Amino acid sequence: MSAVVFDEQPQPAPAIARELADSTAYLLVSLAVGCKALAVARVADAGFELYDYSVLALLSEGARATQAAIADALMLDPSRLVALLDSLEERGMIVRQRDPQDRRRHVVSITAQGIAELAKMRRIVNAMEEEFFSPLTADERATLQRLLVVLATEHDPRCCPLNESAAAELAAQLRRT
Secondary structure (H helix, E strand, O other): OOOOOOOOOOOOOOOOOHHHHOOHHHHHHHHHHHHHHHHHHHHHHOOOOHHHHHHHHHHHOOOOEEHHHHHHHHOOOHHHHHHHHHHHHHOOOEEEEEEOOEEEEEEEEEOHHHHHHHHHHHHHHHHHHHHHOOOOOHHHHHHHHHHHHHHHHHHOHHHOOOOHHHHHHHHHHHHHO
């Protein structure tokens, strides 16, 4: 009986359909998936979750946010957020306290340890962004950022408080929710 031998030569990645390559939405989603996967891997290598970064970045802007407001801002299921906050609290990065105005709610604040860990995560994410966007010039990156802000402002304004008053209003909403 003779053994079948398979060619182990690496195959190039298959090309996508031209129609998909011509679709801005398809390319945006495809690149977003790849960028997120890279960010998740890099942050995980340092012992964090990408949502750790999101929560701490939100809280670092001075918002003492309720758990419900954080879940809404990050589009997270509240039960998933509770587990995430438990982990952050166990590691000393946040504190949860009863809201003095409404004892049924908890407000969440970042700690000094959380600020230090956020600085580490920022360096990781910034390095990942530098790598991912390296094919673009500085001007192209700035143009891409401006275009993404326009789209986000239209379709999901939570993503882009464009000025101080908008940022202040977002922080006030987080405290009220």
